[in-house]
Amino acid sequence: MSDKITTARFELFVYAVLLCIVTAIFWSTLDLPTSTREPLGSASIPQIVSVIVAIFCIILILRSLRAQRAAAAAPATEADALQSVEAKAPSAYRRRTDKAAICFGLALVFAFALDQRLVNAAILTPAFLLALMLVLQGFRPRSILPSVVIALLVGITTTYVFKHFFYIDLP
Amino acid sequence: MDAFLSATGHILTPIPLLWCFLGVTLGIIVGAIPGLSGSMLITMTVPLTFFMGSSYDALILLIAMYVGSISGGLISATLLRMPGTPAAIMTTLDGYPMAQRGQVGRALGLGITASFVGGVISWVFLIALSPTLAVWATYFGPWEYFTLVLMALVLIASLTQGSMIKGLLAGFLGMLASMPGVDPSTGMLRLTFGFNSWAGGFNLLPVLLGVFVVSQVLKYIIDAERPVTRIAASNKGMFMTLADWKRQATNLIRSSVIGTWIGILPGIGASIGSICAYTAAKNMSKTPEKFGTGFDDGIVASEAANNATIGGALVPLVTMGIPGSVIDAILIGALLMHNLQPGPLLFVTDPEVPYTIISTHLIANFMMLAVMLVSVKWISKLILVPTAYLMPVILMFCLVGAYSLQNQPFDVWVTLAFGVLGFVLEKIKVPLAPFVIGFILAGLAEAELRSGLMASAGSIEPLFTRPISASFLAVSLFMLVWSFWGEWRRSRTQAGGAAA
Amino acid sequence: MKSILKIAVAATAISAAGLATAADYPEKPIRLIAPFAQGGSTSNAARVMAKAIEDNDLLPVPIIISYVPGAAGTIGARQVKDADPDGYSALIWHVAANGSQAMGNVDFGPDDFELVAGTDRKCYMIVVRETSEYQTLTELMEAAKANPNTIISADNLGGANHIASVLAEDSLPGAAFRHVQFGGTAKTYPALLGSHAEVNASSPSALSSTTTKGLRVLGYMGPERHPDYPDVPTFKELGYDTEFCMYSWWFMPKGTPADRVAVLRDAMVKAMDTDYLHEQTKAQGVEHIIITGDELKTVMEAEKTKISAIGARLRGE
Structure with a gap:
C-alpha cells in the first residue's frame, strides 16, 4: 500500500517537472523570428507541442490525484486487489535501487572525466569497469580477481581499438 | 530484378555471409538474454559499422541482427518464463508450461519453425509489395509525407498497451526532445538555451543509447536479484511432424499475414503483431481454453507473427523511408549516417541498397533456422551470464560508443540524461516506443508541413484536396477518435465495476 | 594555375x-x-x-x-x-x-x-524536369520575371543550393522563384520528378551521383562551360551576370x-x-x-x- 502511494507521488512529481520543462521551452520560443515564407516559422511547432504536452500532464495529474483519493476512500477495489497480486509475485526479492544509483553516479564521474580529459582512457575505462563490477558483486572476495582481470582486459582492449584502429579522439 | 540478383549474389559471397552469420548469431544470443534486446544490440553496433568499409556489409550485419534478435527471444521465453525480447512476451504463455511438462524440445522446435515460416511469408510480401509501393511513393509530396507521419504517430500511440494518453504523451515528449538545434525547415537555430553544444540538437544515437541501453541497464541492476529457475534445453522432438504441419498450416499462414500487416503499419512492431496474432488464434480456435496451458497453437501464433513483423516493417522503410517499428527507426538512422537517404528514390539511384535489405532478410531467416536448430542447447546456457560482469561492459561500451560517434563529450551527457528520462518514464508506465518514434518523426513531420505551406503560399487547403493526404488524414482522425472512445468506455466500465 | x-x-x-x-x-x-x-x-x-x-x-x-x-x-x-x-x-x-x-x-x-x-571547385547548375515546359534558361528566367514568386525552387534553405538559386534569380532584375525547403539532392531530385517543384540548383558532382535521368540542365553558373556538360551554356554567355x-x-x-x-x-x-x-x-x-x-x-x-x-x-x- 505504501509502495503504491510513493509511486503515485513519484508520478505526480515527474509530471510537475515535465510541466516546468515545457513552460521553459515555450518561453524560450517567444523571441524566435517569424518567417515570411510560411505562416508557422521556427517557433509555432515547438509551441504547439509543448502546449499539448502540458495539457496531457495536467490531465494525468488530475487523474492520478483522483485515483489516490479513491484509493484512500475505498482501499480494496478490484483493481487494487489485482495489482497487489501482481506486486506480490516479484516482491519476493530485494530491489537494488541503491546499487543502480551508485552505478549511475559512477557513470556520471566517468562522463565528467571523459569531458574534462582528466585521465588517460587506458586507465579510466578499466577503473570504471572494475568499480561497477565491485559494486554489483558487493565486494565478495572471491569475485575480485576475475573482476580485475575482465576489467583490465576489456578496458584496455577497447581503448586501444577505439584510439588506434577507429581514430577516436579519446583522452 | 537485376539489382535483386546482384545484391543477392553479393550476399552469397564469403565475407557478407560471415557478417550475416555473425549478425544472426549475436542477435539470437542477445535476444535470448533477458534484459538485452535487439534495439540495444543494433544501437550499439551502428557506430562500429562505420569502420566496416562497405555500407552494404553494414546493412547485412544490422538486418541479420534484427532477424536474430526477434527470434532469440523465444529461448528465454520457453526456458525462463521471461521474454528475452519484448516481442516474445506471448510465447511465455504457452512455451513455458509446455517446457515444464517436459516437452522442452517440442516447445523450442515449434517456436523456431514458426519463426522461420513467419519470416519467409513476410519476405514474400516484402519483395512483392516494395517495388510497386516505391513507384507509387515517388509521387509523394510534402503533404502526403506529413499526413503519413501523422498517421504513424497516431497509430503507435493508440496501439501501445496501456493508457492512450500516456502513449500520446510519450510521442509528443519525443517530438519535443528532437526540436532543439537547427530548425529542420529553415536552418535557423532554436531552443538552444544559449548552449553552443546544443546547436546540433540531440542526436538520434545518443538518445537511443540512453533510452534503450542506459535505462535498461539501470532497471536490470535493480532487478538483478530476482530469482530465476531455468529449465535445461533439449533437442528431443524439435522437428515438427507431418501431422503438426497439417494441423498448424492455417494458423501459420494466418499469424504470418497478421504479423506482416501489423509490421507494415508504420511505427508498430513485433510485440503488438504477436499479441494480435495470438488473440486471433485464440478467438478462432475450437479449444480456446487450451491457450495458456502449453498449447502448440499459442507458440506458433506468437512466434510466426513476431518474426513476420520484420518483413512487414521493412516495407515502409525501403519504400518510403518511414520506420515500420522502433528497430527500423534505428536502421533509418544508420542509413542516413551512411549517406543513404531511405525513400522511394533508393530504388532508382541505389537499387542495390533496398535489395540488399530484402535479400538479407531472406538469407538471415534461413541462417536463423540453421543456427537455432543446431545450437539452441549451447545458446540456452549463455542466457544466464553473470550480470555483474556483463552490465558494466555494456554501460561502458554505450558511453564510449556515444563519445566516438562525433568525438564529442556532449553526446555522453545526452546519453546519460536520456537514460534517466527513459528509466523514469518506464517507471511511471509511459511507453518508450512512441517516444522514440516521435523523436524520429517530428523533424520530418515539421519539415514536410512547412515545405507544403511554403509551396502553397501559406494555404492548408492541399491537405484536404489531395486524395492521398486526405485519406491518410481521415485514417488518423478515425484512429484517434476510436481509441479515445475505447479508453473512455473502458474507464467507465472500470468505474462502474468499482462502484458495484 | x-x-x-x-x-x-x-x-x-x-x-x-x-x-x-x-x-x-x-x-x-x-x-x-x-x-x-x-x-x-x-x-x-x-x-x-x-x-x-x-x-x-x-x-x-x-x-x-x-x-x-x-x-x-x-x-x-x-x-x-x-x-x-x-x-x-x-x-x-x-x-x-x-x-x-x-x-x-x-x-x-x-x-x-x-x-x-x-x-x-564546384560550380552550380540550374536544372528542371525533362518534361518541363522550360526549354532554355532564358525561358525560365523570363517566366520567373513575368510571374514572380510562383515557380517553385527546391532548396535547402540557408544551404548552398538556396544561395545558388537566389543568385540565379538575382541575375535578372524582377525575376523571383518561390523558395521551398526540400533538403539536399536526395530530397530535391524526387521533388522535381514528382512535380512538387519546378527548378533546382545542383552541383555537377551531386548530379552525377544521382544520375541525370529525367532532368534537363539549363544553365551553368561557372566562369566557363563544364567539360562534362559541353552543351550547357553558362549564365554569362546568355547575358546573366552571375557566378556561383x-x-x-x-x-x-x-x-x-x-x-x-x-x-x-x-x-x-x-x-x-x-x-x-x-x-x-x-x-x-x-x-x-x-x-x-x-x-x-x-x-x-x-x-x-x-x-x-x-x-x-x-x-x-
Whole structure:
C-alpha cells in the first residue's frame, strides 16, 4: 500500500517537472523570428507541442490525484486487489535501487572525466569497469580477481581499438 | 530484378555471409538474454559499422541482427518464463508450461519453425509489395509525407498497451526532445538555451543509447536479484511432424499475414503483431481454453507473427523511408549516417541498397533456422551470464560508443540524461516506443508541413484536396477518435465495476 | 594555375630554408576537423587530402581526421576556432562558413580563422524536369520575371543550393522563384520528378551521383562551360551576370604562426600534384584546383560580399 502511494507521488512529481520543462521551452520560443515564407516559422511547432504536452500532464495529474483519493476512500477495489497480486509475485526479492544509483553516479564521474580529459582512457575505462563490477558483486572476495582481470582486459582492449584502429579522439 | 540478383549474389559471397552469420548469431544470443534486446544490440553496433568499409556489409550485419534478435527471444521465453525480447512476451504463455511438462524440445522446435515460416511469408510480401509501393511513393509530396507521419504517430500511440494518453504523451515528449538545434525547415537555430553544444540538437544515437541501453541497464541492476529457475534445453522432438504441419498450416499462414500487416503499419512492431496474432488464434480456435496451458497453437501464433513483423516493417522503410517499428527507426538512422537517404528514390539511384535489405532478410531467416536448430542447447546456457560482469561492459561500451560517434563529450551527457528520462518514464508506465518514434518523426513531420505551406503560399487547403493526404488524414482522425472512445468506455466500465 | 604553382614552389623553398628554425614543427599528428558526417563530399575531400599527404610523406606526421557533424558545420568549426593556435588543429569547411554567419546562426566567420587554402571547385547548375515546359534558361528566367514568386525552387534553405538559386534569380532584375525547403539532392531530385517543384540548383558532382535521368540542365553558373556538360551554356554567355562556385576552405585557428600555416599549405600544394588526388577529384566530379596567396583572399572576399548581400533573404526576412 505504501509502495503504491510513493509511486503515485513519484508520478505526480515527474509530471510537475515535465510541466516546468515545457513552460521553459515555450518561453524560450517567444523571441524566435517569424518567417515570411510560411505562416508557422521556427517557433509555432515547438509551441504547439509543448502546449499539448502540458495539457496531457495536467490531465494525468488530475487523474492520478483522483485515483489516490479513491484509493484512500475505498482501499480494496478490484483493481487494487489485482495489482497487489501482481506486486506480490516479484516482491519476493530485494530491489537494488541503491546499487543502480551508485552505478549511475559512477557513470556520471566517468562522463565528467571523459569531458574534462582528466585521465588517460587506458586507465579510466578499466577503473570504471572494475568499480561497477565491485559494486554489483558487493565486494565478495572471491569475485575480485576475475573482476580485475575482465576489467583490465576489456578496458584496455577497447581503448586501444577505439584510439588506434577507429581514430577516436579519446583522452 | 537485376539489382535483386546482384545484391543477392553479393550476399552469397564469403565475407557478407560471415557478417550475416555473425549478425544472426549475436542477435539470437542477445535476444535470448533477458534484459538485452535487439534495439540495444543494433544501437550499439551502428557506430562500429562505420569502420566496416562497405555500407552494404553494414546493412547485412544490422538486418541479420534484427532477424536474430526477434527470434532469440523465444529461448528465454520457453526456458525462463521471461521474454528475452519484448516481442516474445506471448510465447511465455504457452512455451513455458509446455517446457515444464517436459516437452522442452517440442516447445523450442515449434517456436523456431514458426519463426522461420513467419519470416519467409513476410519476405514474400516484402519483395512483392516494395517495388510497386516505391513507384507509387515517388509521387509523394510534402503533404502526403506529413499526413503519413501523422498517421504513424497516431497509430503507435493508440496501439501501445496501456493508457492512450500516456502513449500520446510519450510521442509528443519525443517530438519535443528532437526540436532543439537547427530548425529542420529553415536552418535557423532554436531552443538552444544559449548552449553552443546544443546547436546540433540531440542526436538520434545518443538518445537511443540512453533510452534503450542506459535505462535498461539501470532497471536490470535493480532487478538483478530476482530469482530465476531455468529449465535445461533439449533437442528431443524439435522437428515438427507431418501431422503438426497439417494441423498448424492455417494458423501459420494466418499469424504470418497478421504479423506482416501489423509490421507494415508504420511505427508498430513485433510485440503488438504477436499479441494480435495470438488473440486471433485464440478467438478462432475450437479449444480456446487450451491457450495458456502449453498449447502448440499459442507458440506458433506468437512466434510466426513476431518474426513476420520484420518483413512487414521493412516495407515502409525501403519504400518510403518511414520506420515500420522502433528497430527500423534505428536502421533509418544508420542509413542516413551512411549517406543513404531511405525513400522511394533508393530504388532508382541505389537499387542495390533496398535489395540488399530484402535479400538479407531472406538469407538471415534461413541462417536463423540453421543456427537455432543446431545450437539452441549451447545458446540456452549463455542466457544466464553473470550480470555483474556483463552490465558494466555494456554501460561502458554505450558511453564510449556515444563519445566516438562525433568525438564529442556532449553526446555522453545526452546519453546519460536520456537514460534517466527513459528509466523514469518506464517507471511511471509511459511507453518508450512512441517516444522514440516521435523523436524520429517530428523533424520530418515539421519539415514536410512547412515545405507544403511554403509551396502553397501559406494555404492548408492541399491537405484536404489531395486524395492521398486526405485519406491518410481521415485514417488518423478515425484512429484517434476510436481509441479515445475505447479508453473512455473502458474507464467507465472500470468505474462502474468499482462502484458495484 | 601555373603562376600559383610557381608561387607554391617558391614558398616551399622558403619554408625548407626556414625548417632549420621551425624544425620542431610538426612533431605530433595534426588534427583535421571535418565538420560533417563521413561520406559527404567535404569529408571525402578531407580524407583524400590526408591520404595523399600521408602516402607521399609530404609531412613527417599523419593528419588525423575527426568528423564532428552538426548544424551546417558550425559545431566542428567552433571547436577549431577555440583550439590552441599551435598548428596542430585545422578545419575544412565550405560556403557555410559565410552562409552560417549570414544566416545569423553563429557570430563567427572566415575572418576568425587563418585561411590556409581553397580547393575543389564546384560550380552550380540550374536544372528542371525533362518534361518541363522550360526549354532554355532564358525561358525560365523570363517566366520567373513575368510571374514572380510562383515557380517553385527546391532548396535547402540557408544551404548552398538556396544561395545558388537566389543568385540565379538575382541575375535578372524582377525575376523571383518561390523558395521551398526540400533538403539536399536526395530530397530535391524526387521533388522535381514528382512535380512538387519546378527548378533546382545542383552541383555537377551531386548530379552525377544521382544520375541525370529525367532532368534537363539549363544553365551553368561557372566562369566557363563544364567539360562534362559541353552543351550547357553558362549564365554569362546568355547575358546573366552571375557566378556561383563552391570551394572547400581550409582553415587553422586565428593566431597560428604563419610559418606553421605555410607548412600545411605547402604539403597541400604538393599533394595536389599527385596522381592519386588527380584521380580522386575527377571521380568526385569536382574541379582539381588549389588557390593560395592573394588569389585566395580575393576569392574569399568575393564569396563573402556576395553572400552577406543576400543574408536577409536567406533568413527569409
